[in-house]
Amino acid sequence: MSTPTFRPGFRPALVPLLLLSLLPLSHAPALRSQDFAFHDVGARAASLGGAFTAQADDLSAIYYNPAGLAFLDGFRIKTSLTFATREITAYSPAADRTFRTAPHELMGNFFLSWRPLKGISLGAGFYTPYNFDSIWPSYWGGERVSMAAKLQARTFRGVLAVEPVKGLALAAALDFVSMSASWDLRLPFELETYTLPHEIEVMSRHEASGRGTGFALGALWKVFSGLQIGARYQKSATVDLAGRNTFVFPNNLQFGSDTVPDPYAPYISVLQLLNKYYAPQDTTGRLTTPREIAGGILLRPFGRLALNIDAEWQRWSEFGLWQFTSVNAGGVLSPAFTPVYEEFYGIAPDYGVQGVDLALRDSKKLKAGIEYRLGRWFALRGGFARHESSVETAGRTPLYPDPAFDIYSFGAGYEGPLYSIWDEEKTVSRLSIEFFARYAAAKEAVSTLPGLEMSYGARRWVAGVGVGFIF
Numbered sequence: 001m002s003t004p005t006f007r008p009g010f011r012p013a014l015v016p017l018l019l020l021s022l023l024p025l026s027h028a029p030a031l032r033s034q035d036f037a038f039h040d041v042g043a044r045a046a047s048l049g050g051a052f053t054a055q056a057d058d059l060s061a062i063y064y065n066p067a068g069l070a071f072l073d074g075f076r077i078k079t080s081l082t083f084a085t086r087e088i089t090a091y092s093p094a095a096d097r098t099f100r101t102a103p104h105e106l107m108g109n110f111f112l113s114w115r116p117l118k119g120i121s122l123g124a125g126f127y128t129p130y131n132f133d134s135i136w137p138s139y140w141g142g143e144r145v146s147m148a149a150k151l152q153a154r155t156f157r158g159v160l161a162v163e164p165v166k167g168l169a170l171a172a173a174l175d176f177v178s179m180s181a182s183w184d185l186r187l188p189f190e191l192e193t194y195t196l197p198h199e200i201e202v203m204s205r206h207e208a209s210g211r212g213t214g215f216a217l218g219a220l221w222k223v224f225s226g227l228q229i230g231a232r233y234q235k236s237a238t239v240d241l242a243g244r245n246t247f248v249f250p251n252n253l254q255f256g257s258d259t260v261p262d263p264y265a266p267y268i269s270v271l272q273l274l275n276k277y278y279a280p281q282d283t284t285g286r287l288t289t290p291r292e293i294a295g296g297i298l299l300r301p302f303g304r305l306a307l308n309i310d311a312e313w314q315r316w317s318e319f320g321l322w323q324f325t326s327v328n329a330g331g332v333l334s335p336a337f338t339p340v341y342e343e344f345y346g347i348a349p350d351y352g353v354q355g356v357d358l359a360l361r362d363s364k365k366l367k368a369g370i371e372y373r374l375g376r377w378f379a380l381r382g383g384f385a386r387h388e389s390s391v392e393t394a395g396r397t398p399l400y401p402d403p404a405f406d407i408y409s410f411g412a413g414y415e416g417p418l419y420s421i422w423d424e425e426k427t428v429s430r431l432s433i434e435f436f437a438r439y440a441a442a443k444e445a446v447s448t449l450p451g452l453e454m455s456y457g458a459r460r461w462v463a464g465v466g467v468g469f470i471f
Helices: 012-020 043-047 066-071 270-277 339-345
Strands: 075-092 097-101 104-117 120-135 148-165 168-189 200-224 227-234 237-248 259-261 267-269 281-289 291-302 305-315 322-326 353-356 363-374 378-387 405-419 427-442 455-470
Touching (some): 043 405, 066 200, 066 227, 168 237, 168 281, 259 270, 267 270
Antiparallel strands (some): 075 097, 227 291, 237 281, 259 267, 281 322, 291 305, 305 363, 363 378, 378 405, 427 455
């Protein structure tokens, strides 16, 4: 009887667990973040602080530098899953109170590639590069700007990568962007000619979505074994949004007891009056994903050690207005609130255009990563990134405070043979698996907006796993 030979590759007993991570992740909720581009798309890149433009040696290169696909052989699939907990605080000096929120986050992505001929690769990916989600407590001080806000920009990218000369790869990618946005805020309701029984604020709720297209270009040059240079350009994608604005009235209104005079009868309930004044509206909007330019360099001072440095510019100033406009703006918003009511109460429906100036400016990210290989198949990684705030201090709002982050990350990975569950001598494919963890802390971000002078802070723990197969 022969004695089984030990191989340092991945053991088949763990395959069922790994297959669970390959369940479709496209329906996982997007990560919640108070800034649009905090999270990294790939697990390997995340462990390197996002410094991946010049390395681009796994399928998340589809996002970071699609030219990297030209150097990836075979047919590959890869997915990742990220979990995070987030804390955001807002201190109001006027109320001498700190408001806090710390929701959990979950996001996944999926990539695949195929190299039919040497030097030519095709790839596709589905991921969420931009998102945020915030929910503030009721009547917290900024409720007239934002109670809750959410944005998700999902991208499906198709890639063609070629290696025209040895060591130099070029790529072009086509992006299909699907964006959804929601926003809740409180609108004060007052009458010019009569005093209401008590203060009333109506919840205005927006839901909108749309699609757009863009493209990206990438280049990766392996100058020699110890030096690689990479670059990526991503064009902005404009998305026209269409949706609905609905209204929620306070629960404490009594149908019969809260009344005011009526032009057609002695009295009308405030609840009836609100139903006449606020009518659901079909709305439109427009947002633009930012133009991006990224460049990176990879150095290998000796065989097992790699150093990555990246710089990335994002043109948030072209993002557009966070504004929802009724298709009836400039016309009749509520037919039930007739000119007779307008004259009697001294008000007219004025909610046809609702929006907030996000005061966005262009920003940059600086990233650095280090990878040390423990033998042929295992690697340890670490990274640091500095995410600059994209919001002007004078215009920072509760809707989108966006503090600057310092991000520290580390991780480990395996890429090597996967043996058959029936025959330990037979390799069925190659497996790549990465784990990472990140900690982010934000410096205090102050807002000097009149009436909304607040100090914002944030910190975050993130952990994730990426699993891929190479055939």
